[in-house]
Amino acid sequence: MRVAALERPLREEFPRLLRDGERACELEALRARTRRFADEHVRPRALEIDRRTGEDPGWFDWELVRAGAEHGMLRFLIPAPAGGEGGSPIHCSVVMEELCAACPGIALIFGAHALGVSPLLLGGASHWDGVLAELLDSERAGSPMLMACAITEPEAGTDVEDPDLLRRGRITSHARRVPGGFRLSGTKRFISNGSVARWITVLMPTEPRRAAETLTCFLLDTRSEGFSVSRVEHKMGQRACPAAELRFDEVFVPDELIVGREGDGAAETMIVLASSRPPVGAIATGIARGAYERLLAWLSEDPAARGLLERQHVQLVLASMEEEIHLSRQAYMDAATELDSGALGRVRSDPSVRALGHVPASIRRRARVRRWLASERARDATVALLHRTTSERALTRSLALSSLAKARGADVAMRVTGAALELVGLRAGPVRAELEKLWRDAKLTQIYEGTNQLNRIEVYRGLCHGETVNCLPPLHRAHVNADVPRHADLEAGTNGNAPQRPVVGTVVGAVGGRV
Amino acid sequence: MTGATAVERAELLETARELARRELVPRAAALDAGEQDVLATCWRQLAEIGLDRALLAEEHGGSGLSVSDLLAAIEELAAGEGGIALCVLLANAALATLPSEHAAAIPGGARWALVPVRSGAEATVSDGRLEGSVASALGAYGTEGVVFAVQGDRPASIAVAAGTPGLELARDEAQMGLRAAPAASIGLTGIDAHADLTQSDGASAPADAGGVLALLRAGTAAIARGIARRAYGMALEYAKARRQGGVAIIEHDAVSEMLAAMAVRLSCPLPAAAGAAAALAAKVAASDAAVASTTDAVQVFGGTGYMRETGIEKLMRDAKYCQLFPEPNWVAQDELMRLACD
Structure with missing residues (x-):
């Protein structure tokens, strides 16, 4: 059963956050695509996969990954110049909520993949034509990699x-x-x-x-x-x-x-966590929504629940669920938007990043260019870009909002799934197994991506106390093992003492995104 | 039921505690996995100390314990394994429902279970026949017999031995908590609700539905409390040993506050479980406290607690079922208010 309030266009639900009409349409399309995948492939298999992996945790459904790849579930975060969709934490969050309303375990396959990709987005353009291109190639070949x-x-x-x-x-x-x-x-x-x-x-x-x-x-x-x-x-x-x-x-x-x-x-870990916690908030929100939808369907359709919707207690529980889900969705969208258009927004729109995106892949993939993109000077330039376009204070605030959304969402997921289960009771039939699964699934959201307690410490630091956390790598870094030759030195046979070529132009990596 | 003297009670509790520590805790994972032979082994040990027929008078072959003695023993067992404690509760509730002579006729060591049934919604008794179906009846699978406590306008207790034609018991594989008391989906077709248990395979008795349900609720409260105790003990031990940030995690307020809340919940005495209203209140309070404490205990363990190996996540699942049995807590609260208005 679909809930009317949840069918509203994203732009209507987030009028302040999604002023950009093009962005709203793009997210709407992504949500619709994800929902198709969830309805066709995820929801029907959720309980059976949970049962099988409960017996054998090593069992893995690659068929599902292939179906997900066909629906773009593996490429939404990969930068557009590398051939992906150039999504941001907002995109990841929208995908996660939709998938988690169907099955949080299956959603986590794609969420963990996105988390694995995230550090590469900070690492600059050198990975665009390396592992990221390989991921996309494997997807096109029908044997996706995770x-x-x-x-x-x-x-x-x-x-x-x-x-x-x-x-x-x-x-x-x-x-x-x-x-x-x-x-x-x-x-x-x-x-x-x-x-x-x-x-x-x-x-x-x-x-x-x-x-x-x-x-x-x-x-x-x-x-x-x-x-x-x-x-x-x-x-x-x-x-x-x-x-x-x-x-x-x-x-x-x-x-x-x-x-x-x-x-x-x-520092990279802190930026990755700031980017990954809104999607975890979305995971939790999706779990809560999944329980809410199932409960409503049971109350409306199952003969065993006849008359319950007329009970004020039930109405109050449902209203409270609606309220909690709405607020936790606003929290993760707020955090993701802050990160996307605030803390890291100028990185994505920086002229150097945009320019690099227009360089044809055929040129980027030339050995000399690739060597340069992987060089320490290019890495220094990526860090310099971060320092030029954002600040530790902005990132700390973003991290705090992300942590707030994560902790809040996780608690809501536990409350809503627990309350739904209590409402239907032990003898409700198949819906009980689905709600029990969501309740078990929900608990992990209070633990991973930092426990809720740690996340709330981040909220204190970033919002209550106004602290600034070390979220940016230092602008200049002396290499710890300067006497040990690097790979590039070995290739050049110089043992690290070769004169460096001057940097021509500002060609730096991007923190994901499109150009 | 005269109850035990103070010394006998202390001995009983010590025996139950020792059995839980020595026999149930090491087998908790196997019981959770639904291993029926392990359940049978544990049940034999419980029968040896007379907990399978604790409320039955000694002259009828029982242990002659009082309800409060039994509840105390159940809490001790639940501190080892909640599902086994539920098996003890259900067996004693089943026998308590039957006339003493019928209960005495059930062989010692046989595991029976009481199954509360809503008249009309789940089953009907008409023309002396019991018909219907019951989903997820905790503890009913693998028993030697079931006593159906039919609630409604015409309450009745109907004992049906396993294997009776018309009685179908299918394992509820989806059962999430208290799995040592395996749940069954039950089909009832033309069960004879008049027959004498000593003569054939069925028996009916005048039911004290309120009393039986009060026993189930008070027993569930005791199970919830036992589970919460175990969760607190495990979390405290782990918090002293596990180090993060260079110190034992118990030194972090975020952790010690959760542990303190668990201790506070345990320090609040349950309402004396005498009477229907008190049993309802005890069941709601204890199961809510157990869910809160076990959820926090998993949190104290962090990622490790989410994995089966520590056994802490099992306590969370078991505690959740205490909120749902014998009825969901919101239904119990409804009933509590109905009693308050009567």
């Missing part, structure tokens, strides 16, 4: 998502500098899509005792020697998307697959 993002460790969950805690935390993973790149060692835990991803963005410190200062993002090919999946977890909910423990045993990652600059990982 991505994942690996942050959490067995001894560090919350610690790795907060710069202050990171300074005092116990990080056991280690990326050791070797000629031409790094060797990654350690364990990452609870990694969504970890066992099925082809590429993983991995956050590891180059000096574990100085994790906050040396955290670095690496792009890891899961076919690399030394990488393994040590187990897939038995989860309470959101089971369609596997959560894996990953082992890194001296896995080599070359310099050109460092995402951003060495040591910028902590």
Whole structure:
């Protein structure tokens, strides 16, 4: 059953946030496309996949991924110059709410993929014609690849998502500098899509005792020697998307697959979290909406519920659900809009980014251009662009709004699913199983992407206390292991002492988006 | 039912506590997975200490405990495994519904279950025949017999042994919580509602529907409290051991506040479960508290708590079912207000 209020055009529902008519139409089309995918492929399979993965957590439905790829569920965040749709956290949020109203576990497959892609958007244009192009090629070939993002460790969950805690935390993973790149060692835990991803963005410190200062993002090919999946977890909910423990045993990652600059990982993580928490708010909102829709359908159509809609108690519960869902949707859209048009808005519209987008891929893919785009000077230029177009204060505020939307949405998801289940009771028939699943699914939203408690600390810092968190990488960074030759140096046979060519023009990476 | 002396009561509780710690906690995951042989093993141990027929007078082969003694023992068992505690509650409620001589005729160690049934909506008794269907009857699957407590204008209790023609029991595979008390979808076709249990496979008895439901509600409150106790114990232990930000997580206010709230909920005594209204209030209060505490306990564990291996997420699922059994809490509150207006 569709709820009339939820059928309203996005532009009507968010008149303040979506003043741009073109943007509203584009989001409307994306929502309609996602809804088609959800109705045709997700909703009918949700319970069966939950049951199968409950018995065997390693079971994975690739057919569903292929169907999702056909509906554009894997490319909406990939920059337009790379061949994607150039979406932003708003797009991701709209997709997540629609999918989660059908099945949060299946939605998480696509959400975790988007999270894996996110650091690459900060890493500049060097990835456009690398892994991002490969993702799109595989999709076109009918065998889509997935991505994942690996942050959490067995001894560090919350610690790795907060710069202050990171300074005092116990990080056991280690990326050791070797000629031409790094060797990654350690364990990452609870990694969504970890066992099925082809590429993983991995956050590891180059000096574990100085994790906050040396955290670095690496792009890891899961076919690399030394990488393994040590187990897939038995989860309470959101089971369609596997959560894996990953082992890194001296896995080599070359310099050109460092995402951003060495040591910028902590700041990158904060920007990624600011971008990914509105979609988590949307996931939670979608779960609440899914429960609300199912409850309304049961109350309206099931003979066992006859007369209940006339009860004032039931009417008040429904009104409260409508209220909570509406407010949590406004919160995530507000946060996503703030990020999209506020904190990171000028990055996307910067002339250098737009200009780079007009450079034909055939030119970008020339070896010399690719080498330059992957160079440290280009990475420095990307950071300089961030400093020129946004500020730590703006990003801190955005992070706080994102955290607010995430925590609020997660609590609403728990309340609404719990109340819906209580209303129908144990003997309601098939709808009970669906509501129980959504309730189990909802709990994870209070935990992942930082616990709700940590998220509320971010709200305090950014909104109540007006703090500024270190969200931007330093403008200038001395390389930690300057004496160890880089990959480019090895290729040039210079051991890092070759004179640098002057930078001609301002060609820098983009934080996603289209031009 | 004379009840035990203070010493006997203390011994009983200690025995139940020890059984829960030694036998039920290690088997909780297997019970949650629906392993029937593990349930049978646990049930045999419970029968050995007389908890399968605790309320039945000693002269009828029971343990002769009072309701409050039984509820205290159920809470101890639930602190080990909630579903098993529910099996004990349902078995005792079933036997309590029957005339003593009928209850005494049921062999010791046999697991029976009481199933509350709404007259009309779920089943009807007409011309001495019980007809209808009941969805998700907790604890009914795999039993040796079921006592249907028919509620409505003409309440009745009808005992039906497993295997009786017309009684269909299918496992409710979707059951989310209290899975050690396996739920069944029940089909009833032409069940004889007059027959004498000692003579054949069915029995009817004058029902004290209010009393039976009060027992179920008070027992569910005890189960919820046991679950909440276990969640608090596990979360406290974990919070002392787990370190984040360079300190044990219990030193973070965000965590210690959740633990304090759990302790506060446990420190509030349940209403004495004597009487229908008190049992309703106890069931609502205890199950709401258990859901809040187990949800917070999972939060204290973080991602680890969301995985099956710690067993903490199971407590959350079990607690949720306490809100829904024997009726959803909002229905229980309705009933409470109806009693207040009578």
